[in-house]
Amino acid sequence: MGPEVIGFSFPNDVHVTWSLMIVMYPYITGLVAGAFVVSSLYHVFNRQELKPIGRLSLVASFAFLLFAPLPLLFHLGHPERALNIMVTPNFSSAMAAFGFIYGFYFLLVLGEIWLVYRKDIIDRARAARGFRRRLYKILALGVYDDSPEALRIDKRIVIILAAIGIPAACILHGYVGFMFGSVKANALWSTPLMPVIFLFSAITSGIAMVLVIYATVQRFAAKPISGECIQSLCRYLWLFAIVTVTLELLEVLSLSYERNEEWLVVSILYRDHLAFSFIGLQMVFGSLIPIILLGIVVLMRKYLTDPLRNMIAFVAASILLIQVMAMRWNVVIGGQIFSKSFRGFREAYRPELFGREGVVVAVLIMVAPFVVLALINRVLPLAYDEKREAARG
Amino acid sequence: MKESQTTSLPRREFMRKAAETLGGIAVVVCASGGLGTLLADQQHKKGAPKPGVGGKGQQVGVPHEYDPTHHRYVYLIDVTKCIGCGACVRACGKENDVPEGFFRTWIERYIVSTDGEHVDIDSPNGGKDGFQPKVTGFEVAKAFFVPKICNHCTQTPCVQLCPVGASYRSPDGVVLVDETRCIGCGYCVQACPFGSRFIHPKTHTASKCTLCYHRITRGLNPACVDACPTGTRQFGDRERKGDPVWKQVVSGKVHVLKPELLTEPNAYYLGLSYEVR
Ligand code: SF4
Numbered sequence: 001m002g003p004e005v006i007g008f009s010f011p012n013d014v015h016v017t018w019s020l021m022i023v024m025y026p027y028i029t030g031l032v033a034g035a036f037v038v039s040s041l042y043h044v045f046n047r048q049e050l051k052p053i054g055r056l057s058l059v060a061s062f063a064f065l066l067f068a069p070l071p072l073l074f075h076l077g078h079p080e081r082a083l084n085i086m087v088t089p090n091f092s093s094a095m096a097a098f099g100f101i102y103g104f105y106f107l108l109v110l111g112e113i114w115l116v117y118r119k120d121i122i123d124r125a126r127a128a129r130g131f132r133r134r135l136y137k138i139l140a141l142g143v144y145d146d147s148p149e150a151l152r153i154d155k156r157i158v159i160i161l162a163a164i165g166i167p168a169a170c171i172l173h174g175y176v177g178f179m180f181g182s183v184k185a186n187a188l189w190s191t192p193l194m195p196v197i198f199l200f201s202a203i204t205s206g207i208a209m210v211l212v213i214y215a216t217v218q219r220f221a222a223k224p225i226s227g228e229c230i231q232s233l234c235r236y237l238w239l240f241a242i243v244t245v246t247l248e249l250l251e252v253l254s255l256s257y258e259r260n261e262e263w264l265v266v267s268i269l270y271r272d273h274l275a276f277s278f279i280g281l282q283m284v285f286g287s288l289i290p291i292i293l294l295g296i297v298v299l300m301r302k303y304l305t306d307p308l309r310n311m312i313a314f315v316a317a318s319i320l321l322i323q324v325m326a327m328r329w330n331v332v333i334g335g336q337i338f339s340k341s342f343r344g345f346r347e348a349y350r351p352e353l354f355g356r357e358g359v360v361v362a363v364l365i366m367v368a369p370f371v372v373l374a375l376i377n378r379v380l381p382l383a384y385d386e387k388r389e390a391a392r393g
Numbered sequence: 394m395k396e397s398q399t400t401s402l403p404r405r406e407f408m409r410k411a412a413e414t415l416g417g418i419a420v421v422v423c424a425s426g427g428l429g430t431l432l433a434d435q436q437h438k439k440g441a442p443k444p445g446v447g448g449k450g451q452q453v454g455v456p457h458e459y460d461p462t463h464h465r466y467v468y469l470i471d472v473t474k475c476i477g478c479g480a481c482v483r484a485c486g487k488e489n490d491v492p493e494g495f496f497r498t499w500i501e502r503y504i505v506s507t508d509g510e511h512v513d514i515d516s517p518n519g520g521k522d523g524f525q526p527k528v529t530g531f532e533v534a535k536a537f538f539v540p541k542i543c544n545h546c547t548q549t550p551c552v553q554l555c556p557v558g559a560s561y562r563s564p565d566g567v568v569l570v571d572e573t574r575c576i577g578c579g580y581c582v583q584a585c586p587f588g589s590r591f592i593h594p595k596t597h598t599a600s601k602c603t604l605c606y607h608r609i610t611r612g613l614n615p616a617c618v619d620a621c622p623t624g625t626r627q628f629g630d631r632e633r634k635g636d637p638v639w640k641q642v643v644s645g646k647v648h649v650l651k652p653e654l655l656t657e658p659n660a661y662y663l664g665l666s667y668e669v670r
């Protein structure tokens with residue numbers, strides 16, 4: 001039994017070829033890119049108030065990076081051939097770029113993390129005993145030069161890497177948007193705005209994720225949360241959320257105004273098929289509410305106590321994380337529930353619960369980066385300790 | 394190779410003639426029930442080699458002497474002749490072992506109201522079982538069937554987007570998928586504006602019309618062309634001198650699907666109405 005179809009669909013168009021996994025894929029890559037951009041705000045642009053999350057955001061970016069290809073692998077009909085993307089790439093394909101961009105980015109982030117933590121690793125290698133000592137020795141890669149001169153050089157390289165990382169992050173995620181934007185067959189996807197929207201919403205999700213992780217980590221470590229840091233994150237988050245939502249709305253607006261063939265199907269799609277996930281979740285709940293909340297944080301700073309502000313920020317960031325997820329869903333799934341006949345829709349797609357591309361796998365993939373973060377935390381504490389940092393100078 | 398061409402020509406001509414006469418009968422029978430479809434199936438069985446030549450799916454052996462650079466295939470669909478019997482869809486299904494619920498070719502039925510405002514379109518099971526009479530809520534001005542296949546586009550988005558080069562366009566103009574290289578990402582399925590592709594539920598690779606590559610490289614027609622009792626579907630080779638199909642295409646008034654997308658289809662339509670996308 002196939003899905004129920006309203007109107008006329010091409011008979012092959014009733015299958016949702018890109019499943020929940022392809023919703024996860026841009027979501028996770030977006031977090032990678034976004035978190036990296038946040039870390040660069042500190043490392044490159046030297047926003048001192050963001051120091052507490054300078055390293056954390058880098059490590060978070062890495063944790064998500066580790067799992068970014070996983071949804072793709074789960075999705076592929078032949079995951080065992082996945083490396084062919086790099087062995088026999090077809091350079092006219094946007095997707096072929098993934099392997100290379102990913103590989104490059106991976107090395108970049110790894111290198112930057114190592115440099116940023118090098119001093120810590122050396123200190124710990126010297127202080128620890130037994131197994132832990134061996135572990136830190138391995139992590140130190142045999143380099144024990146922590147003279148001020150060496151550390152200065154480290155810092156320089158970090159700035160360079162972080163600076164290269166910004167365009168790299170933009171390419172990484174812009175390319176994900178391009179993968180959709182370049183499909184001219186699809187009325188919903190094929191707009192030049194698509195990569196830009198993806199990029200901005202990626203940065204939004206990255207900032208939101210870093211904020212949430214930072215607040216959580218500090219709480220668990222019983223360390224104070226820096227009000228300055230949260231305030232600053234809120235400002236960036238507010239800005240990027242507004243730009244993202246504006247772009248998202250602009251796209252709908254121009255489609256509706258041009259009234260091309262696409263609008264025939266896109267209008268019905270938004271009105272009837274994505275009413276909940278687009279209008280309700282993405283626009284009203286996901287955008288309006290957090291933008292108001294963040295507006296309060298940014299504009300009414302004087303009237304808010306620290307705990308209250310942190311709380312509002314935490315809630316707004318969490319909602320924005322849902323917003324971005326909803327956006328990915330609406331683009332990826334929304335783009336597949338209408339037929340390329342532009343005349344038919346299939347009933348709503350519901351992902352399977354179990355199974356390779358199901359909800360359980362998606363949740364596990366989403367949880368995995370946090371497990372990695374917890375593990376990293378045991379080796380190199382993620383919480384920001386002001387006193388220790390002050391002692392280090 | 395030359396030889397196979399010359400021998401296949403008269404046969405093809407004969408088939409066309411036979412199809413035309415048979416088609417006349419079939420139209421009558423079709424109206425009275427599913428007999429026409431039966432008839433067409435019979436004809437397919439007689440005219441075509443055993444199904445499964447060249448194996449299943451798209452990995453098909455090509456004869457050694459076949460040189461793809463000496464051919465450029467065209468496909469012509471004369472919409473005015475189609476009776477919606479679905480013989481082609483069934484023939485394709487058998488020939489290429491097409492999984493249930495997926496289609497390498499299908500038939501669409503269009504019913505247009507007298508005020509031109511209502512267009513009722515359907516394609517039950519891809520037209521595989523023919524079409525049942527339909528009662529519409531409006532007065533009917535015209536009704537017609539439109540067979541669809543992969544257009545074997547010259548500027549094909551599906552090949553452009555394939556990350557590993559598993560989708561490719563052969564020099565003879567046929568767009569094919571290398572099953573042993575396809576990673577099953579489904580990007581090409583998204584990229585095809587015509588809904589011609591699908592991910593095969595068993596092989597987990599992209600699948601589509603090959604113009605029966607295992608047959609045409611042996612000088613035969615695609616199975617759907619041989620199965621069509623009315624001559625709606627015609628197959629030609631523009632590299633062949635005086636090819637009647639190509640002649641109709643260049644000298645007649647033909648149309649392609651979604652021309653605005655500039656994919657340059659090699660499947661042409663005669664008598665296509667504007668309602669069709
Ligand atoms: S019709 Fe679709 S599958 Fe066939 S060549 Fe054109 S784009 Fe590719």
Ligand code: SF4
Nearest residue numbers: 555575576578579581
């Ligand atoms: S599904 Fe196969 S043929 Fe299609 S784009 Fe992906 S790898 Fe290429």
